[in-house]
Amino acid sequence: MQHLHTPTKKQLPAKAERHKLFGSVPPGEKTKPENKADMADLQNTKKNFLFHIDAVGIANVKHPIQVISNTSPAMQTTIGTFEFTSSIQQDSKGTNMSRFTEQLDMYHKNGFTVSVQSLQTFVAELAERLKQDDAKVKVTFPWFFERSGPASGMTGLNHADASLEVSYHKETGFRTTAKLSGTVTTLCPCSKEISEYSAHNQRGIVSMEVQLTDAFNEDVQDWKEALLEAAESNASARIHPVLKRPDEKMVTETAYENPRFVEDMVRLVAADLYELDYVEKFTVSCSNQESIHLHDAVATLSYDKRDEME
Numbered sequence: 637m638q639h640l641h642t643p644t645k646k647q648l649p650a651k652a653e654r655h656k657l658f659g660s661v662p663p664g665e666k667t668k669p670e671n672k673a674d675m676a677d678l679q680n681t682k683k684n685f686l687f688h689i690d691a692v693g694i695a696n697v698k699h700p701i702q703v704i705s706n707t708s709p710a711m712q713t714t715i716g717t718f719e720f721t722s723s724i725q726q727d728s729k730g731t732n733m734s735r736f737t738e739q740l741d742m743y744h745k746n747g748f749t750v751s752v753q754s755l756q757t758f759v760a761e762l763a764e765r766l767k768q769d770d771a772k773v774k775v776t777f778p779w780f781f782e783r784s785g786p787a788s789g790m791t792g793l794n795h796a797d798a799s800l801e802v803s804y805h806k807e808t809g810f811r812t813t814a815k816l817s818g819t820v821t822t823l824c825p826c827s828k829e830i831s832e833y834s835a836h837n838q839r840g841i842v843s844m845e846v847q848l849t850d851a852f853n854e855d856v857q858d859w860k861e862a863l864l865e866a867a868e869s870n871a872s873a874r875i876h877p878v879l880k881r882p883d884e885k886m887v888t889e890t891a892y893e894n895p896r897f898v899e900d901m902v903r904l905v906a907a908d909l910y911e912l913d914y915v916e917k918f919t920v921s922c923s924n925q926e927s928i929h930l931h932d933a934v935a936t937l938s939y940d941k942r943d944e945m946e
């Protein structure tokens with residue numbers, strides 16, 4: 637189709653003129669020091685500031701990280717979301733927030749692989765850098781793992797939300813908590829029992845939080861793999877990225893053969909976590925996104941093995 641009018645090119649003002657047009661003004665007179673040494677350092681003011689602060693720092697810091705696994709892929713780059721904090725004393729005005737990301741960048745440039753060991757080193761160094769007795773680092777990341785179709789063996793990548801939190805105190809040492817949230821299929825036992833045919837089933841989100849003992853050895857144990865296995869092996873069926881018809885038949889029948897209430901899920905996963913000798917205490921939750929309701933079915937269970945010693 638022919639245009640009736642010849643298009644005319646816009647004559648735009650120069651970029652600086654455009655900024656002026658939209659309200660930019662020239663810089664005002666500068667009276668405050670520009671050298672770091674001459675600048676006020678409010679954060680380091682010492683006075684009685686009324687209260688001690690338990691945790692101050694930065695959160696929602698997104699950064700690329702490397703993660704190692706026992707399963708495939710053995711090494712992956714993923715996105716970590718970090719939170720870094722420490723306490724501060726009553727006589728300190730504020731923390732030095734730039735030091736958190738300063739240290740993160742240093743680790744990144746030296747090839748930061750997130751693990752229990754590397755986070756322990758990181759957090760002890762952070763406390764020292766901040767001149768505090770304690771510090772805490774938490775990182776959450778999508779962890780990718782390969783999953784094969786049960787009949788065809790065809791592979792694809794699934795992911796679970798993983799998280800590691802390491803607290804450090806100069807006097808008491810480290811406390812390490814690992815979390816994983818994985819997705820499974822659950823098929824309703826009640827629906828199977830009462831119906832002439834079929835049973836409703838849904839995606840269940842199994843969330844586990846475990847406190848690791850000092851005996852945990854990540855050279856031989858992979859907490860991510862263990863927690864995922866606890867969730868998946870106790871579900872009605874696993875979730876797969878690639879399913880051919882023989883696979884689909886198998887997962888459908890497997891789910892029917894292994895019906896699970898949300899209560900069954902938390903109890904069965906708890907039994908597996910109980911059997912992990914490097915887990916000191918744990919919480920397991922399951923949330924079933926019910927296919928026959930708009931609402932979810934939920935259950936939570938916590939257990940502390942140390943209570944057995946009392």
Ligand SMILES: Nc1nc2c(ncn2[C@@H]2O[C@H](COP(=O)(O)OP(=O)(O)OP(=O)(O)O)[C@@H](O)[C@H]2O)c(=O)[nH]1
Nearest residue numbers: 672677679680692729730731732733734735736738
């Ligand atoms: N303590 C504190 N700092 C803040 C707050 N909001 C922003 N900042 C940060 O203040 C930081 C600069 O302060 P410092 O980290 O103490 O910088 P600095 O004194 O030049 O750093 P050092 O030489 O390591 O002491 C910036 O990174 C800002 O992000 C806040 O609410 N509290």
